[in-house]
Amino acid sequence: MTILELMERVGTKNETLTIAYIKDAIHLLQSNTKEKIKSNKQDIINAHDGNDNIYRFPSDMIALENVSILDTSDSKYKRIKRLTSQPHYLIEDVSP
């Protein structure tokens, strides 16, 4: 369906606003269903200090579907489990 056809169906002539509404609708749709899935890959780095295990979500992400890690021994991405709470610092290792 073209934008023009949609505008005729809803009875509006404001093209810019209609395009904005369509983007909003697709955003809402992608938040509720999984119509189109994207993937993003990031390098895992050998952590050397306290914030090296932090990775950012892609800036265009609406809803996260799954997280996986590359198993280099058989070249497959394998899904990993989510921790429901952040681990507490129970042991302070003074001689690692």
Add this chain to the structure above:
Amino acid sequence: MSSYVDKDYFYYLRGREILLYKMLGSRNQNRISQSGVLQSYDNELSYPDEDIVNGLRLEYTALNEPFVAEAIEDTSSVTSGIGISFTLGSPSFISDSNSGFTFATGDKIRIVGSSSNDQEGQVASSGTITTSRIDIGSGTIATEAAGQRITITQIPKEVASTSVDSTSSINLNKMLCLAVVDYVKAMIHEERGEIDKKEYYIKEFYSKLADNESNKRNISVAFPVSPFAVR
């Protein structure tokens, strides 16, 4: 080398960040630092202690290519067979000995099944476009002889956000396009202060989303015939 990652790695969601942890007590004994060692119940967790190129993969939904050059119902050209070969040159082209190509100039295509040319590309906007040969306009291909079963599928071609106009199509199937119509109607009624109508159209919007999902999940149920029915 990473292995058993599905058992060793865990993630925790913190706002717009994802925190990775690795089980320390399994295969890797290298503790990274004083602050990097954690303990959870009986198992110690640490921060990742190895470099893995492209090691973290996230699947997610996004506002991805909202507008395309033609309706997705019209992007239906597909060719599959073992007679497809690739030639690198000027121009580079794809041949089909079975003359099965139905692509038009400028079509965006996805190649799968090839050992060296699995990719997305585009048919040239000019040149030789026939049922047995298509020139490639974008994407670099490698020379490859026929023999493998290869499928080339037309896929929707995105319209850049700066070029979107009233002739652009919405990158959704017909059912979801109708849902978008309801959404836009709802927003227009909201603008006018007609909240009851807005609520009606939003309900229609979600109804069509649900319909679209259930359309993919038709389930057939078969009941065995009772032996007592035999006469």
